[in-house]
Amino acid sequence: MKATEQDNRAFSEILSAAVSGNNDALVQLILMYRPLIDGLSVTDGGINEDLRQELLIHLIKKIKTFSI
Secondary structure, eight states: OOHHHHHHHHHHHHHHHHHTTOHHHHHHHHHHHHHHHHHHTEETTEEOHHHHHHHHHHHHHHHTTOOO
16 A cells, blocks of 8 residues: 555544544644644734634534535
8 A cells, every 4th residue: 555545544534533523633633734724824924823713613613514
């Protein structure tokens, strides 16, 4: 099995666990996407903590609605 296939399988397992309510898996996803979330939270040259928090809240709520 190729490394990318293993990575895809591992991601799918983490995502499925997070959707099912596994908080540890949810934390893993947040950590995986933290650089993206932080990048989207930048305003006026720095991270806007309120925006970052809103993005995280939205992510957490929406993950529970994913259908896999």
